[in-house]
Amino acid sequence: MKVRGMWTGLLVFFLVCLLAVPSFAQRGVTKDTIKLGLILVKTGPVAALGIPNGNGMVDYMQYLNDQGGVAGRKIEVIWEDDQFEAPKSVAALKKLITRDNVLTVITTGGSQQTIANLENINQYKVPNIPNALMKEFYDPFQPYIFAMGATYEAQYDCIVDYIFNDLKEKNPRIGVVYEKKEYGIKGLEEIKKRAKAYGVDLVSELVLPTGAVDASSQVLGLMNDKVDYVVTCLLLPPTITFLKTAEKYNYWPKNVFGFNWAADDMIVKACGEAAKNFIGVNFVGAWWDESPGIKLARQIAQKYNRTDISLTSLYINGIGVSWLFGEAFKRAGKDLTPDTLKAALETFKGYSTGGVLPPVTYTTKSHEPPEMVKFFKADVANKRLVALTDWRKPKEMK
């Protein structure tokens, strides 16, 4: 009798938890709250990238709340952890929209997750800014996806342009070390194409597996091929592995280039001298810039006790994304729905985030990102990256 009663009670409890459905007249918006969703990795091997990024997004929204909210409404963010897995990201999006009834989801995660969610994004009308830098997200036009940062193609084009135009190389020996992931394969293809446009072939193409703790065979391969410039298509941890291994073998190419996911102060902090010839490109400002937007980012971090931000570039990235949404909420005004939010985002014309992101322009026909990056070099003494250039686009090739 007791056992039966216990099991019956447990079953009823679980069913109530599962089936309970809140209801709102307008999706995600009441007279005093705006409910947002956020799908970003919080645990697992890529958590080190997701946590500062998500914290940046959440902190900026909290900053807006402390300023009185937007149109009298406070912003609530529900952060779902997808562990960087597409099936979990799909489940999280459905839960946020159908159960939690959020207005929109700030970001649906990385490239793979966003591709998996593409149909749901269009079906549920979810204006979002994914953490994905693929051209496919704005070309062909995706009505609810707003690209934020220079695509991988643009970043690597800028790197190759830098080698030929800024460093004035005529016939450089370029080697590529990449991960067998979407960004790695895209990076390799683009570097090859761009170098070819300058009349040069790559001398080395080496895979460094994700999670590798040693890059000896890659470094020795590059040394053997007498590579002058190494372009890496690696996330931060394998880039650190590569630089440290290169130091171990006393291999000092003229420069080692990295893209946005590796261009962070952490590279210099972790590698020290090993990063002395590292140059990174990024579509966000550096942590120690004196631009108004970056200063605000530092103030926000201090206000919310983010004393130990491992990856500052990702925190700034998060601030930038929420900044765009915050401005869109203001422009949409009292009548805030997914469609008015989308329309508000499409009114951005050269909108400035004070140096956090390059000026942003979205229209009803194009949600292209500002394809601009800055170059940063390692300042080993001060353990940070410092800006080498201002915002620049890839050169128009004939």
Add this chain to the structure above:
Amino acid sequence: MASSEKRRLKGSKVVIRSKTFRESYYEDIKLFQTIWIRIWISLFLILLATLPIWGNPYVIYLINLSCIAVVAALGLNLLIGYTGQISLGHAAFIAIGAYTTAILSSKVGLPFWVCLLASGGVAATVGCGLGIPCLRLKGLYLAMATMAFGVVVDFVVITWGKLTGGIRGINVAKVAIFGFPLDSDNKIYYFLLVCTILTILAIKNLVRTRVGRAFIAIRDRDIAAEIMGVDITAYKVMAFTISSFFAGIAGGMYSYTMGYIHPEHFTLLLSVQYLAMIIVGGLGTILGSIFGAVFIVLVPELIKAISRFSALLIPALKGKYDEEWNIAAFGLLIMIFLIFEAGGLYGIWGRIKTSFKNWPYTY
């Protein structure tokens, strides 16, 4: 109840059914033993059929995932639970099925039923090919061999980019039945439900036949089975083949549900998850596979729900939930069931049923 039992009790005011006595072999192997089982199943099917009308869309999505998990878990239980052949490569067969469906539907444009059957067929063929060299392996060695197979499949999928899309993944065309696309969770729910019901009936039927008994004999004592005339070679290969067939079907269902597949959807962890489903559900039972599959799919939601309610009672717990709780719960569940409840959820269900059946008596 047997007719002789009914005659004896006729005229009594109280009829207590203490057991279901069977008087013939046919009664013993009936799919639905009593009228009440048929009634409850019918009511349950009506509930399932009407769910999209009154259910929350997210719950429908979870049930869709559960249907896929049930089909794959049934296939794995047939191999491990009924035949005693350990496998850590189940995710690889699901991947084969998923990619077969994705390629045939998107690149060739074949109808869904052809793609689904082809998924099962291709996975079964590969399973048969794997079963033959694995005949002499047992226990840990068989587990390692099947795990290695999973690594090989992963490599092939990533490297053969022209066919599979490689690390870019591949989009899957929508299921269309008589020209009507199943373009929402509610519509695809019925498609998945039908596939799941057919799978359950097929496996239930299989285990009550000579083939099913041969599998059980091999699991219990393979040497004795061989002496009795069971062809070990043929039945072991058959077990791998049939298990892989259903894994392939589950892969096809997954492709249509997700609309996009990627090599990282089918990792070793997925194989371990399916192993957990059949252990937690109950090895060697069909209902156990169903319970285990649904339970493992719903565990993250249950933990989230519990953490939400706990946060209302203890505000300090608000915002503390993350996915690692699921991983911890997952590991804990497997340990608890292995140590304390070898029969799994099916064993618990059996005791609950007995308690209701014997009420008001204890025994």
